Amino acid sequence: MVETESGETFLLPKSHLVGPQTRRWRVLSPSQLNLVSIRFYVASLYALFSKQGLSLKNQFPEIPYNTGLEKNFQGAKIEETVVIQFLLEYLKNFPGKQTEVPTYVRFALMELTNPKTSINSLTKKLGISRKQLERKFQEVVGLNPSEYRSVHRVLSLVRNPEHYQTNNPDLRLTDIAQNFEYADQSHFNHDFKRNSGTIPKDWFAEFEKMSHFYKQTNEEK
Structure with a gap:
């Protein structure tokens, strides 16, 4: 769950993008979280997948979930190389097409x-x-x-x-x-x-x- 600076709360999809934010927010959870994140350079979502930044502003849109990552988290030890490989494959199959940034x-x-x-x-x-x-x-x-x-x-x-x-x-x-x-x-x-x-x-x-x-x-x- 996310709480914004205005006090608004809402549930996050299990797998989601974090669009460009002009408001402050924090994640609320009653239990421990296992998180995997990919940090993109500015304008990368536009360049790689034609995702317009303005449509993502202050949004957390849901994206297809990677079940392979969840299986790896269930193990006693998470191998970094395995996680990286899953993330690379995930990005290769992410919907969208490349667009040139002017x-x-x-x-x-x-x-x-x-x-x-x-x-x-x-x-x-x-x-x-x-x-x-x-x-x-x-x-x-x-x-x-x-x-x-x-x-x-x-x-x-x-x-x-x-x-x-x-x-x-x-x-x-x-x-x-x-x-x-x-x-x-x-x-x-x-x-x-x-x-x-x-x-x-x-x-x-x-x-x-x-x-x-x-x-x-x-x-x-």
């Missing part, structure tokens, strides 16, 4: 990882109108360019271990705000809370509270 959308995705990039300057580089960019970008990605830039900036913040007081007690939040091109501390607080549900001061107080998805290994540094 070059200007790929360029926009790269440019918007830089918090200095403004939407107006980006459209001038591309030689198209803002409306044209937003329409195609949302179709492919599921978020508009401003939403994508905001989410990417916050994710870049929380994934860096050096932004947490337990790892870097001398770092000030005002320094982080300046380094990531926020206009001021108020802008930083507002944008961060909109995406995470809490203010930066509370979030960065203790790194160990973070999900392991955001912890970098030595190989990733």
Whole structure:
């Protein structure tokens, strides 16, 4: 079961996609869960299976269930190579066809990882109108360019271990705000809370509270 930030609850299909999200949510379960997930790059569902991002926005659509994975989970030990093989076969047989992501959308995705990039300057580089960019970008990605830039900036913040007081007690939040091109501390607080549900001061107080998805290994540094 999923609970959204507004208090809405609903059951998730046993096998499902998680579309691009602009709302916060959490999984509720009275018992232990065994989960397998495939994390796609931005626009991959569009490129691999022609799944339009806008139709998936804030959705959890059901997809065909892989019984082979469930059988593997019933064993005492799960072999990673076996799980990977099942997932690869699953993706090969997933319904849909490949679709080329337009070059200007790929360029926009790269440019918007830089918090200095403004939407107006980006459209001038591309030689198209803002409306044209937003329409195609949302179709492919599921978020508009401003939403994508905001989410990417916050994710870049929380994934860096050096932004947490337990790892870097001398770092000030005002320094982080300046380094990531926020206009001021108020802008930083507002944008961060909109995406995470809490203010930066509370979030960065203790790194160990973070999900392991955001912890970098030595190989990733």
